Amino acid sequence: MDVLSVASLAKDLLVGLFVVLSLALTMIGWLSYRKTGIGRIFMVTVFFTMFLIESLFLVVGLYLTDWISVPGEFVLTFDVMLAVNVSGLFILYLALFRKKRERSGE
Amino acid sequence: MNMAFRAEIIGILRRITPAAVLVLLLLSMTGPNVLSQTGTIISFQSEISEELQDDDGDGLAEYLTISVPVTVYQPGSFGLYGAIGDGEVNANTGLVSLSAGENVMILRIPGNYLRNYAFSGRYVVQLQIFSDDRNDTGISTVYQTAGSYNGDMFETPDEGHRTYVDIRESEVVIRSPSMEVTVNKTFPMLSFSYPVEDGDSFRSTLEYLEIIAFNDLNGDGGWAPSDDDEVYRASLDGDIDWTIDIDLSSGYEISLRGIVQLKRVDALTVSAWGVVTFTLDSESVNPEGNAQKFDIRVDLYQTLDADHIAVRHELRDDTGKQVIQEGGDLSDIEGLPQDPYVLVVAGEDDEIHGIYSWSELIETGAGEDMTESRAETDFEITDGRAEIWFSYPLSEDTLHIYHDPTVGMDPRHIPGSPIDEDFLSNNALVMGGGILVGLFIVGGSILIRIFRGGGRDQGRVKKGGA
Numbered sequence: 406m407d408v409l410s411v412a413s414l415a416k417d418l419l420v421g422l423f424v425v426l427s428l429a430l431t432m433i434g435w436l437s438y439r440k441t442g443i444g445r446i447f448m449v450t451v452f453f454t455m456f457l458i459e460s461l462f463l464v465v466g467l468y469l470t471d472w473i474s475v476p477g478e479f480v481l482t483f484d485v486m487l488a489v490n491v492s493g494l495f496i497l498y499l500a501l502f503r504k505k506r507e508r509s510g511e
Numbered sequence: 512m513n514m515a516f517r518a519e520i521i522g523i524l525r526r527i528t529p530a531a532v533l534v535l536l537l538l539s540m541t542g543p544n545v546l547s548q549t550g551t552i553i554s555f556q557s558e559i560s561e562e563l564q565d566d567d568g569d570g571l572a573e574y575l576t577i578s579v580p581v582t583v584y585q586p587g588s589f590g591l592y593g594a595i596g597d598g599e600v601n602a603n604t605g606l607v608s609l610s611a612g613e614n615v616m617i618l619r620i621p622g623n624y625l626r627n628y629a630f631s632g633r634y635v636v637q638l639q640i641f642s643d644d645r646n647d648t649g650i651s652t653v654y655q656t657a658g659s660y661n662g663d664m665f666e667t668p669d670e671g672h673r674t675y676v677d678i679r680e681s682e683v684v685i686r687s688p689s690m691e692v693t694v695n696k697t698f699p700m701l702s703f704s705y706p707v708e709d710g711d712s713f714r715s716t717l718e719y720l721e722i723i724a725f726n727d728l729n730g731d732g733g734w735a736p737s738d739d740d741e742v743y744r745a746s747l748d749g750d751i752d753w754t755i756d757i758d759l760s761s762g763y764e765i766s767l768r769g770i771v772q773l774k775r776v777d778a779l780t781v782s783a784w785g786v787v788t789f790t791l792d793s794e795s796v797n798p799e800g801n802a803q804k805f806d807i808r809v810d811l812y813q814t815l816d817a818d819h820i821a822v823r824h825e826l827r828d829d830t831g832k833q834v835i836q837e838g839g840d841l842s843d844i845e846g847l848p849q850d851p852y853v854l855v856v857a858g859e860d861d862e863i864h865g866i867y868s869w870s871e872l873i874e875t876g877a878g879e880d881m882t883e884s885r886a887e888t889d890f891e892i893t894d895g896r897a898e899i900w901f902s903y904p905l906s907e908d909t910l911h912i913y914h915d916p917t918v919g920m921d922p923r924h925i926p927g928s929p930i931d932e933d934f935l936s937n938n939a940l941v942m943g944g945g946i947l948v949g950l951f952i953v954g955g956s957i958l959i960r961i962f963r964g965g966g967r968d969q970g971r972v973k974k975g976g977a
Contacts, residue, residue, distance in 0.1 A: 413935040421945015422952075429953040468939040475935040483935075495952075502956065 412480040419487040420463050426494040427456035433501065456494060553589055553640055556580035556613070559654045563664070564619065571666035574619040577654065579638060581616055583609045588848060590794055591616040592639045600624045603794050616640075622665030631661035641794065674793065674800060676763045683757060683765055685791065687800030690920040692791065694765055696755045699747050699789055701805070702829065703865060703918045705925050712926070714829040715856045715865035717918060721746045722787065722809070724773060724817035724905070732887030733902045734821040742817040743773035743783055764792040773815070785811040795915075802847050802866070802919030809903070809912040819887075820912065821902040826854055826867050828895040833858045833865075835897045837890075841866065841921070848917050852888060854897055855921075862924050869901075869916035877908040886914060 434450030437443075466473035475483050559579050563572035579591055589609050594601040602620045609616075618638070625634075639651040674687040685692045691706040699719035704710040724743035725734055751769040758764040768788045775781040788808040795804035807822065826835060839855040841847055841863070848868065856865030871888055874881035890899040903912045 409935065413938065414941050416935060417938045417941035418945040418948070421942045421947070422949045423945075425946050425949025425953060429949075464942070467937045468942055477934060480935055498953070498956070502960065 409477050409480060412484055415484050416475065416480075416487060419484065419491050420460065420467065422491050423456070423460040423487065423494070424464060426491060426498055427453060427460045430494060430498060431457045453494075456490065459490075552585045552587065552642065553581055553583050553609070553650070555638075555640070555650070555652050556582060559638075559652075561654075561656050561658065563660075566668075569666075571622070572664055573622045573666060573668035575622070575625060575634075575656075575660070575665070577618045577620070577636060577638075577656075579616045579618060579654075581609070581614050581640065583611050583614055586611050587642055589616070590641050591618050592641060592794065593618045593620065594637045594639075595620070595625075595634050596628065596630070600628045607797060621668050623667035625660065626662045626665045626667070629662040631659070633657075633659050674763075674796060676757070676759060676765070678757060683755065685763065685765070685796075685803070687796055687803075689801035689922040689925060690803065692803055692918065694755070694767060694789075694791065696767070697753050699753065699767055699769070699787070701789075701791075701918065703803075703920060705864070705920055707926055709926055712830055713833070713856075713858065713864040713920070715833075715867075716827050716829050717824060717867065718827070719747050719787075719789070719822065719824045721748075721823045722771060722773065722820060723823065724783075724815045724820045726817055727819050727902075732819070732904070733889045734819070734823075734900050739819075741776050743775055743815060743820075745771045745773045747771070747787070764790065766790040783811065783813055783815055785809055797845075797847065801844065801922040802917050804848070804915050804917045807901070807912075807914045807916070811910045814908055814910065815905060818905055819902050820905055821900050824899050824901075826856070826865075826897045826899060828856050828865075831895060834894050835892050836861070837892065839863050839866075844919075844921060844923065847919055850917060854890065854892070854899075858924075863921040864924055866919040866921060867916065868919070869914070873903055874911075874913040875903065875906070875909050876911050878910075881911060881913060 431450060431453040434446060434453050438446040438450050463473070467475075556579075559577065561575060561577045564574040564576045565572045567573070577593060581589075583589070586609060589607065590604050592601065592603040600620060602618055602624070604616055604618055607616070634656045636654045636656065637651060638654055639649050641649045674685065677684040677686065681696055683694045683696065685694070686706045688706065691704050691710055693702045693704075695701065700716060702714055702716040704714040722743075722745045723734060723741055726740040726742060727733075728740050729735055729738040731738075747769070751771060753767055753769040756764075756766045756768065758766075766788055767790075768786060771785050771787050773783040773785060775783070786809075788806070788810070790806040790808070791803055792806075795806075796802070809820065809822075828835060833856050836855050836857050838853050839857070839861075841853065841855075842849075847866070848870075850868035850870045852870065853866065853868040855863045855867075857863050869888065871886045873884050873886045875884045876882055884904060886904070887902045888900065889902070890897050901914060903914070
């Protein structure tokens with residue numbers, strides 16, 4: 406398996422994770438806002454929604470249509486950017502639990 | 512009685528003459544249309560057909576493709592030229608090698624030509640078959656398309672399928688899908704490479720250096736400096752005022768022409784004069800665009816007191832990374848003339864890139880009529896360079912010499928280009944796998960949270976109860 410194939414598979418996996426994490430955070434944010442009515446949480450929810458839109462745009466552009474084609478020479482940049490996005494969302498997702506533990510520890 | 516009989520004969524003749532003329536006319540129209548001076552070489556068959564070629568599936572055709580079945584009686588290189596209207600729309604196949612028997616020649620008329628032509632209805636196409644034998648005048652037929660078309664049904668073909676001529680300050684560049692040929696405007700030199708961004712990594716150059724008229728003392732037909740008697744010499748890189756003619760009225764025809772002074776070696780004040788012309792034209796580029804024939808023509812102003820005239824030229828690798836080899840496996844390259852003499856410019860692992868090939872068949876003559884003759888060719892190869900001699904025999908009255916070698920690029924080893932760029936493949940199943948992994952993480956964490964939250968609540972209840 407060549408580098409390009411591995412990079413393609415990594416990209417596909419990361420896009421899947423990106424969709425789920427951005428959707429989960431958007432839903433949690435929306436539920437939190439509904440429950441608390443705090444404006445800051447609404448702003449954060451909008452932020453997560455932007456990521457959800459980006460991930461859906463990637464899914465539609467890459468897998469459902471031919472809107473987006475990633476050139477082979479752009480593979481490293483594309484995968485790194487996607488990995489940074491997914492990592493950021495994952496850290497934010499983990500932060501939800503950490504915050505809960507701290508509160509429960511008080 | 513005699514008068515009556517004569518009147519009867521005349522009456523019969525009068526009645527049958529129009530019918531006989533009509534029959535002869537029909538026979539002449541339906542008889543075999545053949546290309547040859549001495550015998551049948553090739554003829555049209557009747558089942559010509561056409562279809563629209565829509566490569567990108569957007570409903571607009573990039574080409575009107577006309578399939579012309581032909582019967583070949585004598586194998587050779589043939590081309591098909593087609594014109595619509597007053598030649599306003601035209602296309603040709605270039606020269607292709609056809610074997611004996613039935614063949615189909617495919618003529619592709621670019622959609623942008625037909626779009627600009629803006630004619631609605633059935634096109635009338637003048638079709639002409641030509642050969643690489645300049646003495647053949649060609650055969651032609653007229654085909655009316657079965658379908659009706661209009662300009663709005665066509666679009667410009669993708670850039671990767673067209674041949675362009677780019678006229679620059681010091682050179683002319685011909686770029687076809689598989690090859691780029693650069694013709695120097697002021698010097699008989701042409702370079703050829705792949706038509707891609709890093710095409711210069713495979714660039715080869717053919718440079719014409721000098722012409723020598725000699726007497727072939729050792730009788731081998733070729734120029735041997737130590738054995739033969741040199742009579743005239745002209746350097747092609749000397750004070751020659753080369754002029755370039757570029758005719759783009761029908762495809763392209765690019766000619767580099769120079770008046771050459773052949774100085775007599777034993778009496779430098781005595782000279783003979785002639786014109787040397789190098790020509791590349793769109794009729795000689797093959798359909799795959801990976802080979803271009805070019806004509807070498809020497810026209811002497813007077814006969815020479817020598818029995819041969821030789822053209823010395825050099826094929827070299829411009830990259831310093833390739834070597835020149837004799838021959839190579841080129842049999843499965845479409846559209847490449849199967850010339851008996853082949854030099855290739857090869858890279859690592861003997862991967863062929865540049866191709867220079869020729870046959871020893873030439874044409875010579877004193878006037879308009881040229882006769883077939885045979886040259887003697889010789890070459891000497893060092894790593895990145897080959898010195899090549901084409902020696903043409905001169906008879907007492909020879910004034911004109913014509914030869915047509917071929918330059919080409921091996922399309923099997925064309926490097927990645929912006930046209931054929933590698934894109935990452937998109938695998939929806941793996942993306943679905945990513946979603947599943949994400950759902951597992953999120954779902955798992957929610958379950959853990961519910962489980963732990965439940966445990967804490969239970970603990971609080973227990974603590975409160977205590």
